Amino acid sequence: MTLKLFWQDPYLTQLDTRVTSVDRETVTVAETIFYAFSGGQESDTGTIGGFPVLTAVKDGLEICYTLESGHGLKTGDPVRIEINWPRRYRLMRLHFAAELVLELTYRKLVGVEKVGAHIAEDKARIDFTWGESLSPLIPELQAEAQALVDADSLITSAFSDEASERRYWEVHGFARVPCGGTHLKRTGEVGNIRLKRSNPGKGKERIDIFLE
Numbered sequence: 001m002t003l004k005l006f007w008q009d010p011y012l013t014q015l016d017t018r019v020t021s022v023d024r025e026t027v028t029v030a031e032t033i034f035y036a037f038s039g040g041q042e043s044d045t046g047t048i049g050g051f052p053v054l055t056a057v058k059d060g061l062e063i064c065y066t067l068e069s070g071h072g073l074k075t076g077d078p079v080r081i082e083i084n085w086p087r088r089y090r091l092m093r094l095h096f097a098a099e100l101v102l103e104l105t106y107r108k109l110v111g112v113e114k115v116g117a118h119i120a121e122d123k124a125r126i127d128f129t130w131g132e133s134l135s136p137l138i139p140e141l142q143a144e145a146q147a148l149v150d151a152d153s154l155i156t157s158a159f160s161d162e163a164s165e166r167r168y169w170e171v172h173g174f175a176r177v178p179c180g181g182t183h184l185k186r187t188g189e190v191g192n193i194r195l196k197r198s199n200p201g202k203g204k205e206r207i208d209i210f211l212e
Helices: 085-108 135-150
Strands: 014-023 026-029 046-048 055-059 062-066 078-083 113-119 124-129 156-161 166-171 175-178 193-201 204-211
Touching (some): 085 175, 085 193, 135 193
Antiparallel strands (some): 014 078, 026 062, 046 078, 166 175
């Protein structure tokens, strides 16, 4: 099973490791800093052994990486993993901004349900089932989320169940939330947040999160 160093240190940008299995274009490695799509957060982009990673997919507790055809890697080969750090860092910032907005929304709207989320490089979004417009709530949500960011509080991220790789993040005095993503060290790293409401369908509301 791949040791996921992106949890121990999400600020690592390169790593020397070795290939543990090869199945045509798909490889696994002993350790990784290359995050695979999960919880709405997009996969990292980057290279393994100098070859662009086309897809990164979770398979149980394993992560499988698809490389270009003809990569020539073999089990046991040493490889260097490199990730696109500016992209990863922006995903981390948008991810945590979305987590703050989600937690605040849960507190303000009894019975609201999250039905989707996506964290991309340009923005994050959260979809809810809710019977009326969230527009009146947006200024309040934005102000409260920004206040939490501006407080520059420490973010703790750790295992709640290491065997099953269940993790959480916590800001003391605010919340402790289950989440297996890559997390910032401090809330202040998020920067300035802007929220926008839209309606993706009947009975649904969407909040888009942007960084400015």
